[in-house]
Amino acid sequence: MEVDHLADERSKAQFDVEEMKIVWAGSRHAFQVSDRIARLVASDPAFQKDHRARLGRKELFKNTLRKAAYAWKRINELRLTEEEASRLRFFVDEPAFTDLHWGMFVPAIKGQGTEEQQQKWLPLAHKMQIIGCYAQTELGHGSNVQGLETTATFDPQTDEFIIHSPTLTSSKWWPGGLGKVATHGVIYARLLTNGQEHGVHGFIVQIRSLDDHLPLPGITVGDIGIKFGSGAYNTMDNGVLRFDQVRIPRNQMLMRVSQVTREGKVVQSDVPRQLVYGTMVFVRKTIVGDASNALSRAVCIATRYSAVRRQFGSQKGGLETQVIDYKTQQNRLFPLLASAYAFRVVGEWMEWLYTDVTQRLKANDFSTLPEVHACTAGLKSLTTSATADGIEECRKLCGGHGYLHSSGLPELFAVYVPACTYEGDNIVLLLQVARFLMKTVSQLGSGKKAVGTTAYMGRVEQLMQCRCDVQNAEDWLKPSIVMEAFEARATRMSVACARNLSKFGNQEEGFLELSADLVEVAVAHCQLIVVSKFIEKLQQDIPGKGVKNQLENLCSVYALNILHKHLGDFLSTGCITPMQASLANDQLRSLYSQVRPNAVALVDAFNYTDHFLSSILGRYDGNVYPKLYEDAWKDPLNDSIVPDGFHEYVQPILKQQLRNAKL
Numbered sequence: 001m002e003v004d005h006l007a008d009e010r011s012k013a014q015f016d017v018e019e020m021k022i023v024w025a026g027s028r029h030a031f032q033v034s035d036r037i038a039r040l041v042a043s044d045p046a047f048q049k050d051h052r053a054r055l056g057r058k059e060l061f062k063n064t065l066r067k068a069a070y071a072w073k074r075i076n077e078l079r080l081t082e083e084e085a086s087r088l089r090f091f092v093d094e095p096a097f098t099d100l101h102w103g104m105f106v107p108a109i110k111g112q113g114t115e116e117q118q119q120k121w122l123p124l125a126h127k128m129q130i131i132g133c134y135a136q137t138e139l140g141h142g143s144n145v146q147g148l149e150t151t152a153t154f155d156p157q158t159d160e161f162i163i164h165s166p167t168l169t170s171s172k173w174w175p176g177g178l179g180k181v182a183t184h185g186v187i188y189a190r191l192l193t194n195g196q197e198h199g200v201h202g203f204i205v206q207i208r209s210l211d212d213h214l215p216l217p218g219i220t221v222g223d224i225g226i227k228f229g230s231g232a233y234n235t236m237d238n239g240v241l242r243f244d245q246v247r248i249p250r251n252q253m254l255m256r257v258s259q260v261t262r263e264g265k266v267v268q269s270d271v272p273r274q275l276v277y278g279t280m281v282f283v284r285k286t287i288v289g290d291a292s293n294a295l296s297r298a299v300c301i302a303t304r305y306s307a308v309r310r311q312f313g314s315q316k317g318g319l320e321t322q323v324i325d326y327k328t329q330q331n332r333l334f335p336l337l338a339s340a341y342a343f344r345v346v347g348e349w350m351e352w353l354y355t356d357v358t359q360r361l362k363a364n365d366f367s368t369l370p371e372v373h374a375c376t377a378g379l380k381s382l383t384t385s386a387t388a389d390g391i392e393e394c395r396k397l398c399g400g401h402g403y404l405h406s407s408g409l410p411e412l413f414a415v416y417v418p419a420c421t422y423e424g425d426n427i428v429l430l431l432q433v434a435r436f437l438m439k440t441v442s443q444l445g446s447g448k449k450a451v452g453t454t455a456y457m458g459r460v461e462q463l464m465q466c467r468c469d470v471q472n473a474e475d476w477l478k479p480s481i482v483m484e485a486f487e488a489r490a491t492r493m494s495v496a497c498a499r500n501l502s503k504f505g506n507q508e509e510g511f512l513e514l515s516a517d518l519v520e521v522a523v524a525h526c527q528l529i530v531v532s533k534f535i536e537k538l539q540q541d542i543p544g545k546g547v548k549n550q551l552e553n554l555c556s557v558y559a560l561n562i563l564h565k566h567l568g569d570f571l572s573t574g575c576i577t578p579m580q581a582s583l584a585n586d587q588l589r590s591l592y593s594q595v596r597p598n599a600v601a602l603v604d605a606f607n608y609t610d611h612f613l614s615s616i617l618g619r620y621d622g623n624v625y626p627k628l629y630e631d632a633w634k635d636p637l638n639d640s641i642v643p644d645g646f647h648e649y650v651q652p653i654l655k656q657q658l659r660n661a662k663l
């Protein structure tokens with residue numbers, strides 16, 4: 001019989017775990033789909049993944065191709081819906097070219113193609129008769145999209161564009177799926193017609209033959225090489241691509257935003273130019289939703305292991321203390337647990353925001369686009385930075401064993417950490433948020449109403465003057481008090497920055513000089529969004545015994561931990577007093593005691609299978625030590641008692657020492 005070493009922990013839970021699973025999944029339906037597909041993947045040996053780190057790059061990549069093909073076969077055989085297929089890819093848990101095909105190539109055509117272009121290309125892409133990538137970044141420019149050098153010159157004689165890489169730095173560099181697999185790409189290039197330049201646009205370009213997979217004439221393409229970590233993101237073929245005067249028909253420019261006529265005239269449609277960047281908005285919102293997946297996974301491992309691991313404190317030969325009972329462990333772990341739940345809630349809200357803007361765009365209402373850009377950029381930055389740091393903290397929380405590949409944490413970190421860079425470097429994105437905030441502040445006096453996530457700035461006079469009403473530690477549990485402190489902090493920091501900016505004759509010069517402060521303003525605003533969305537969620541009816549109460553505790557932990565970590569902001573802007581800061585800390589400690597008995601159940605609510613977690617430390621049954629011991633013997637180094645190379649390299653040294661000793 002299998003023993004549940006964490007049964008005691010589970011029996012302490014003060015809430016209905018099954019109901020919390022529904023909250024985590026988003027709905028009963030989403031839970032059922034997720035649960036079914038997770039089990040399907042876990043029970044299929046073709047999706048085994050525990051040997052990945054031991055494979056060389058070529059084997060690893062071939063293995064990924066096999067899995068992706070098998071996943072596609074199962075998707076078709078089982079007639080999975082798009083939702084189910086996307087869960088299947090998620091639980092397969094291996095970055096692959098298909099992510100970019102479905103996650104960027106298809107959305108780019110949907111978002112930037114005309115109806116006619118969508119009708120032509122989407123059916124091919126949906127059946128995977130062509131495989132696409134998203135090729136924007138170049139060797140010389142990634143963040144600065146306007147600085148891209150690839151050119152698309154219209155030739156009126158032939159009604160074609162000539163795609164060309166004029167310099168080494170214009171080589172496309174990084175696109176996932178491009179290196180070895182993609183047959184097509186949405187390629188971003190500067191549009192040139194009649195000797196005039198018209199900015200960067202997307203073009204559908206065939207890269208490889210659909211017959212023999214060889215690059216088409218004028219195209220040089222390959223993989224850019226091994227990336228960070230063993231296994232990890234090396235399952236992806238990030239690529240390099242150069243064009244030597246490659247011709248494509250005029251109708252392969254994505255023309256929803258601008259059209260090029262037969263004569264080479266550029267006609268702007270009534271959609272804003274920024275829609276050329278629309279795919280990035282879509283992926284950034286997806287990345288926000290995904291942050292809670294990665295963080296919750298690390299937290300699940302660290303929480304279960306912290307309940308299993310014991311160090312010090314034994315009295316008269318009794319059991320030692322579970323490391324999860326140390327306040328220092330709780331102070332590092334529970335804010336991450338709270339962040340995982342907070343990011344889940346904000347990811348859900350982001351889905352709503354995205355659906356809303358998509359409907360508006362269809363109706364030619366572009367009014368919320370700047371705010372949606374700021375929210376997706378800012379929250380992508382905030383959640384991925386916190387998640388990457390959080391995964392590394394979880395590794396440390398697991399002590400030495402966390403450094404073993406079999407803990408699941410090193411690979412998770414290596415796969416996750418580029419999220420801080422791709423889809424926009426996190427600092428560059430925060431600067432976009434700061435620009436949006438400075439614009440909002442500058443318009444406050446003009447009668448233009450601050451709306452959406454900046455609506456709080458409409459109360460600027462009150463927020464510049466308000467005094468925090470906390471008298472005792474429990475006051476910090478009141479949502480209105482927390483909200484006011486966060487709103488006042490963000491407003492005061494924004495206004496201070498705007499005032500400093502106004503001292504510069506040249507706004508751009510001021511922006512560069514103050515950029516470090518501006519990034520902090522953007523972080524304050526984004527943290528406020530997360531806190532406010534979590535608080536809003538708690539105003540809903542949430543069924544299940546004790547479920548709401550747990551979420552309230554986690555919401556308070558999230559907010560008070562941020563307050564503690566950014567105390568300098570709150571104190572220097574006079575939003576709270578040192579005494580109130582100290583009361584917040586008292587309350588945080590007390591909340592840790594309330595989270596403690598529920599911690600294991602709160603990570604069980606993520607409903608992760610052992611296959612998905614792929615962590616001996618995070619096993620559901622907590623049977624860590626025998627499994628770690630067993631796993632060590634599976635290492636190829638232990639295939640033989642004396643390792644290869646010993647006789648060749650080590651023995652001569654030993655013999656030399658022996659000879660020297662005899663002399």
Ligand SMILES: CCCCCCCCCC/C=C\CCCCCCC/C=C/C(=O)SCCNC(=O)CCNC(=O)[C@H](O)C(C)(C)COP(=O)(O)OP(=O)(O)OC[C@H]1O[C@@H](n2cnc3c(N)ncnc32)[C@H](O)[C@@H]1OP(=O)(O)O
Nearest residue numbers: 085086089099102103142143145274277286373422423424
């Ligand atoms: C049936 C089977 C189904 C199977 C399903 C499987 C499912 C799998 C799904 C998987 C889903 C997703 C997976 C995703 C996988 C992720 C892998 C990651 C791959 C990575 C890809 C990339 O990295 S792509 C490249 C990304 N590059 C960047 O992000 C570049 C960053 N730089 C920029 O975005 C911009 O250039 C910058 C924002 C810095 C702007 O610079 P600047 O020069 O100042 O700006 P301008 O061009 O002048 O524009 C200024 C004005 O435009 C506004 N603005 C800027 N960006 C946007 C935007 N995106 N949207 C709207 N508006 C924007 C800006 O605010 C300025 O406005 P203003 O009013 O003039 O101030």
Ligand SMILES: Cc1cc2nc3c(=O)[nH]c(=O)nc-3n(C[C@H](O)[C@H](O)[C@H](O)COP(=O)(O)OP(=O)(O)OC[C@H]3O[C@@H](n4cnc5c(N)ncnc54)[C@H](O)[C@@H]3O)c2cc1C
Nearest residue numbers: 134135136137141142143174175176418421422423424427
């Ligand atoms: C794993 C991975 C997958 C990727 N997949 C794709 C893909 O599929 N398709 C694609 O097109 N691209 C892809 N990329 C590229 C990615 O989008 C870019 O690397 C990213 O946008 C960052 O741009 P960069 O490399 O030019 O960084 P840089 O802009 O060169 O950043 C370098 C440093 O400069 C700083 N910096 C830059 N500009 C400013 C500024 N204005 N103010 C202050 N600091 C600044 C940054 O903060 C950073 O510290 C991928 C990248 C990775 C790592």
